[in-house]
Amino acid sequence: MATTIATYTTADLLLDWDRTRPRSLQTAFGMSELGDCRRRAGYRLAGTAATNTGGSLQAVMGTAIHEAAAAVLKDQQAAGVIPADDLIEHEVSFAGILGHLDRYETATASLVDIKTTSDRWLRKLKVQGPPTSHLWQTHGYGAALIAQGRTVKRIVIDYLARDTGEQWRWTGRFDPQHVRDALEWVTEVRATPLDELPRDHQPDSAWCEHCPFRDLCWEGAVTDRDPRSVLFVEDPDAASWATKLEDARARKKAAETDEKEAKGALDAIRPNTAGAELVAIPGFDKVLKYTVSFPERIDTAQVRKDYAAAGRPVPTKKPLKGEVKLELVDAGDEVFVPGGEG
Incomplete structure (x- = not known):
């Protein structure tokens, strides 16, 4: 046709x-x-x-x-x-x-x-x-x-x-x-x-999505699972991957704390209360750019109150795929072991 x-x-x-x-x-x-x-x-x-x-x-x-x-x-x-x-x-x-x-x-x-x-x-x-x-x-x-x-x-x-x-x-x-x-x-x-050879981009990135070798590169992933599950197929060491996840989250938390502290400390030399200003620091090879804005954002709490007052449910959107939350918790009696009886 x-x-x-x-x-x-x-x-x-x-x-x-x-x-x-x-x-x-x-x-x-x-x-x-x-x-x-x-x-x-x-x-x-x-x-x-x-x-x-x-x-x-x-x-x-x-x-x-x-x-x-x-x-x-x-x-x-x-x-x-x-x-x-x-x-x-x-x-x-x-x-x-x-x-x-x-x-x-x-x-x-x-x-x-x-x-x-x-x-x-x-x-x-x-x-x-x-x-x-x-x-x-x-x-x-x-x-x-x-x-x-x-x-x-x-x-x-x-x-x-x-x-x-x-x-x-x-x-x-x-x-x-x-x-x-x-x-x-x-x-x-x-x-x-x-x-x-390493895959230098994530499968959901624009680089991967438009790559002429995308299917071949991520081939072998577990059916109906994240394309990155092919990494486990190639290296099925669950303990190693779990350790990597734990370490990454610890480093991320530490980095976020360091970022907040540094940003808060440097607020002492911020010259502006609105707009953008550049500040040069002796001994530092980059320039700090302070931008102060007042963006308007949706007040979700008030929106829920307004909908409740009108007797209507707040409109929501169901995702096409289930969201996966992965936590690291202390081991208990009820533990599922892949490949075991659990």
């Missing part, structure tokens, strides 16, 4: 378009995968066939922004505004790894890359700087250009928030150590058996 307009949504149209693009059809390991999930990199390097279509609307929006920027740059280059020897949407290769850089400015010896992100992630980037994967990817482009005889002095990454339109530019000098670290990472991935 032919697909009708009513059932073929705009999202379907965009995703189908994205899946037919040359980059989406690329099966070889690329520079954009440097420093990210080691198991996905392992599948790529091994030439493993994809099990999932992959792709996301966020990626489509990012692609559209890249193509719009490239079109403008090429028009300006044709008009003589941008020098003819600048590179736009240029394919490069280094150490057998393929990549496509966004722009190289010959006059300033700068490699410029465009990244789209969310506003939430952009705020994190401003504090922590680019992740290792972005630094390795852009430095891989730079290494490829240097191998071609060009000079690369600066790496520039323009981050654009898809939901707000805000831009933040990061600039740094080209550092060969990033290239060495990236190649060492690839060598380690190649040398490690696929089944022993």
Whole structure:
């Protein structure tokens, strides 16, 4: 049966378009995968066939922004505004790894890359700087250009928030150590058996959900259980996993306590009672940003009272899947032993 307009949504149209693009059809390991999930990199390097279509609307929006920027740059280059020897949407290769850089400015010896992100992630980037994967990817482009005889002095990454339109530019000098670290990472991935490569993202993360190897990666999980149950299948040491859970919760509690104490102590130097203010601290390499706001939130207690006064039940929503609560309690007489009688 032919697909009708009513059932073929705009999202379907965009995703189908994205899946037919040359980059989406690329099966070889690329520079954009440097420093990210080691198991996905392992599948790529091994030439493993994809099990999932992959792709996301966020990626489509990012692609559209890249193509719009490239079109403008090429028009300006044709008009003589941008020098003819600048590179736009240029394919490069280094150490057998393929990549496509966004722009190289010959006059300033700068490699410029465009990244789209969310506003939430952009705020994190401003504090922590680019992740290792972005630094390795852009430095891989730079290494490829240097191998071609060009000079690369600066790496520039323009981050654009898809939901707000805000831009933040990061600039740094080209550092060969990033290239060495990236190649060492690839060598380690190649040398490690696929089944022993770690899964560097959680199965419910956006990275995993749109990964072309998702089904293969989490294959073997217990039916109707969390995909991470495959970790137990691979290493059925219940005591070890329970110890890890207990230790993680203890560290989390300690970290939360430390965070509250530090935040409370630093409130002594907060200069503002509203809005945002930056405070530089001698001997500390980051700046403190104090933001004081007064967000309005739903008063759930009052809502329940209002519904009760009206003689109506508070509307609730039942989850599609049961919620699992796992506690660590002292052992008693009534204990279920997996594989035993309990």
